[in-house]
Amino acid sequence: MDKPKAVILSSGGLDSATCLAIATAAGYDCYTLSFDYGQKHRAELQAAQRLSVQFGAQEHQVVNLGIGQLVSSALTTAAIAVPEHTGAHAIPVTYVPARNTVFLAIALGWAEVLKAQDIFIGVSSVDYSGYPDCRPEFVAAFQSLADLATKTGVEGNPIRINAPLLYLSKAATIQKGHALGVDYSLTVSCYRADDAGRACGSCDSCTLRQQGFLEAGIDDPTLYYNH
Amino acid sequence: MDKPKAVILSSGGLDSATCLAIATAAGYDCYTLSFDYGQKHRAELQAAQRLSVQFGAQEHQVVNLGIGQLVSSALTTAAIAVPEHTGAHAIPVTYVPARNTVFLAIALGWAEVLKAQDIFIGVSSVDYSGYPDCRPEFVAAFQSLADLATKTGVEGNPIRINAPLLYLSKAATIQKGHALGVDYSLTVSCYRADDAGRACGSCDSCTLRQQGFLEAGIDDPTLYYNH
Numbered sequence: 001m002d003k004p005k006a007v008i009l010s011s012g013g014l015d016s017a018t019c020l021a022i023a024t025a026a027g028y029d030c031y032t033l034s035f036d037y038g039q040k041h042r043a044e045l046q047a048a049q050r051l052s053v054q055f056g057a058q059e060h061q062v063v064n065l066g067i068g069q070l071v072s073s074a075l076t077t078a079a080i081a082v083p084e085h086t087g088a089h090a091i092p093v094t095y096v097p098a099r100n101t102v103f104l105a106i107a108l109g110w111a112e113v114l115k116a117q118d119i120f121i122g123v124s125s126v127d128y129s130g131y132p133d134c135r136p137e138f139v140a141a142f143q144s145l146a147d148l149a150t151k152t153g154v155e156g157n158p159i160r161i162n163a164p165l166l167y168l169s170k171a172a173t174i175q176k177g178h179a180l181g182v183d184y185s186l187t188v189s190c191y192r193a194d195d196a197g198r199a200c201g202s203c204d205s206c207t208l209r210q211q212g213f214l215e216a217g218i219d220d221p222t223l224y225y226n227h
Numbered sequence: 228m229d230k231p232k233a234v235i236l237s238s239g240g241l242d243s244a245t246c247l248a249i250a251t252a253a254g255y256d257c258y259t260l261s262f263d264y265g266q267k268h269r270a271e272l273q274a275a276q277r278l279s280v281q282f283g284a285q286e287h288q289v290v291n292l293g294i295g296q297l298v299s300s301a302l303t304t305a306a307i308a309v310p311e312h313t314g315a316h317a318i319p320v321t322y323v324p325a326r327n328t329v330f331l332a333i334a335l336g337w338a339e340v341l342k343a344q345d346i347f348i349g350v351s352s353v354d355y356s357g358y359p360d361c362r363p364e365f366v367a368a369f370q371s372l373a374d375l376a377t378k379t380g381v382e383g384n385p386i387r388i389n390a391p392l393l394y395l396s397k398a399a400t401i402q403k404g405h406a407l408g409v410d411y412s413l414t415v416s417c418y419r420a421d422d423a424g425r426a427c428g429s430c431d432s433c434t435l436r437q438q439g440f441l442e443a444g445i446d447d448p449t450l451y452y453n454h
Contacts, residue, residue: 064293070337098336101376105332109325110297132381141372148368149328154359 003029005116006162007107010034010060012047013189014209015122015165018177020055022164023120025180030057031114033107038068043197047188054186063106100133104142104161111159112150124165124173139163170212178218185221198225230256232343233389234334237261237287239274240416241436242349242392245404247282249391250347252407257284258341260334264326265295270424274415281413290333327360331369331388338386339377351392351400366390397439405445412448425452 006028010016023030034048045062052060100123107119123134132138139161147158165173177184189209190199199206201224213220233255237243250257259279261272272289279287327350334346350361359365366388374385392400404411416436417426426433428451440447 061297063297064291066291067333067336070288070290070333070340097339097378098332098376101332101335101372102329105325105328106294106297108328109294112324113297132378133376135375138372138375141368141375145328145365145368145372148362148365149325149360151324151359 003027004118005029005031005058005111005114006118006120007111007114007116008032008057008120009103009107009122010048010052011122012044012049012051012187013122013205014170014177014184014187014212015124015173016048017051017122017182017184017187018173018180019120019122019164020051020057021177021180021182023118023162024055028118030055031110031116032057032060033103033110034060034062035065035103035106036062037065043193043195044188047186047197050186054183061110065102065106067102098133100131100138101142108146108150108159112152115152116159117157118160118162120162120164122165123163124168124170126167126169126172136163136166139166169215170208171215174212174216174218178216183221185223189222194225196223196225198223200224201226230254231345232256232258232285232338232341233345233347234338234341234343235259235284235347236330236334236349237275237279238349239271239276239278239414240349240432241397241404241411241414241439242351242400243275244278244349244409244411244414245400245407246347246349246391247278247284248404248407248409250345250389251282255345257282258337258343259284259287260330260337261287261289262292262330262333263289264292270420270422271415274413274424277413281410288337292329292333294329325360327358327365328369331373335373335377335386339379342379343386344384345387345389347389347391349392350390351395351397353394353396353399363390363393366393396442397435398442401439401443401445405443410448412450416449421452423450423452425450427451428453 006023008020008023008030010020010032020030032052034045049060111119125135143161146161147153152159188197189205191203191205192200199222210220233250235247235250235257237247237259247257261275263272276287338346352362370388373388374380379386415424416432418430418432419427426449437447
């Protein structure tokens with residue numbers, strides 16, 4: 001019998017790499033999906049490709065998304081600098097409006113085309129850094145939408161939105177991925193990564209990641225350009 | 228005081244042109260949004276531009292969306308011919324998976340950037356030709372998602388999804404738009420329109436449109452290339 005198919009949203013970061021490992025271990029044929037939306041940290045797309053190859057994904061697609069012209073945020077607008085980590089809990093300026101909504105919508109379309117029954121997204125509400133679209137209620141609302149939005153949903157067979165990291169801390173995510181063989185040196189989390197994928201070590205994303213490895217008791221394999 | 232802003236999903240067709248007229252008449256500053264997703268009927272993008280100018284929209288954006296590589300349907304794949312109208316009620320092969328979900332998601336992001344409180348989409352459930360994402364329950368589910376997905380939503384000020392044609396027949400839509408000054412000769416509905424925007428007169432979309440003008444008792448200004 002054919003293995004079931006799953007679409008994995010793959011940013012090239014730590015979380016989506018762990019998702020890919022989880023879906024692979026669960027027996028899915030994985031179809032990885034990345035977006036080129038004009039993000040500054042382009043090395044993440046290469047990381048997503050390397051991880052897709054490493055985990056034997058069936059196909060890796062990079063969808064061009066011309067939303068850079070619409071959104072004005074620190075991730076897409078060169079004029080706005082990515083800030084240092086401050087520990088504040090407000091919604092950060094690195095927020096790209098409605099990003100996970102757009103990504104999940106396109107994943108939904110691809111899943112329907114592929115006849116994949118599952119989508120995996122690596123959001124976590126634990127190390128929640130202020131993004132509204134990383135919360136359990138957002139994932140549940142998107143599931144309700146998916147039940148109604150597609151031909152398969154209407155036919156009684158809705159595509160499932162899986163968010164296996166939703167209740168995991170960064171440390172727990174790292175421990176899980178480590179046990180499943182994720183090589184985290186291949187992943188890029190930094191908002192200011194250089195072209196080789198090396199990290200700054202001081203932005204929000206780097207800070208959370210470093211704390212995660214520390215708490216997990218696992219050596220941090222990240223390459224930093226400031227060290 | 229500044230006029231309120233609205234994002235109008237603008238396909239260049241009859242329904243979205245009517246939506247634009249409704250939003251303009253309601254006093255909004257309109258920002259029109261179209262998508263270049265590899266559709267065959269490219270004349271619709273020019274139609275959306277002409278309509279945006281006619282109604283004095285503040286801005287018209289055409290977002291490139293590389294979903295053509297993912298979806299395989301009659302609208303994007305040259306190998307699959309658009310069928311003649313059959314009157315059948317099954318979901319048609321012209322269905323593009325999750326299209327309105329993707330379009331609304333990007334509109335949501337732009338609305339948040341613009342600080343627009345409203346989005347208009349010209350879906351109708353009356354002349355429902357089998358698309359799951361044209362139904363009232365789909366619009367309601369997207370509203371629930373929008374309430375949770377965005378910074379403004381979390382802050383208690385969700386962006387409203389307006390679907391003013393949801394319960395209107397094609398004929399009622401045409402009467403409404405006609406009263407508001409829509410020049411329907413500028414609109415392109417045909418799935419097989421030629422480069423000049425002229426229609427085939429025999430696909431699903433043309434058939435619904437012709438019946439609409441007939442029932443509305445308004446002369447059909449559409450140009451056909453077969454006549």
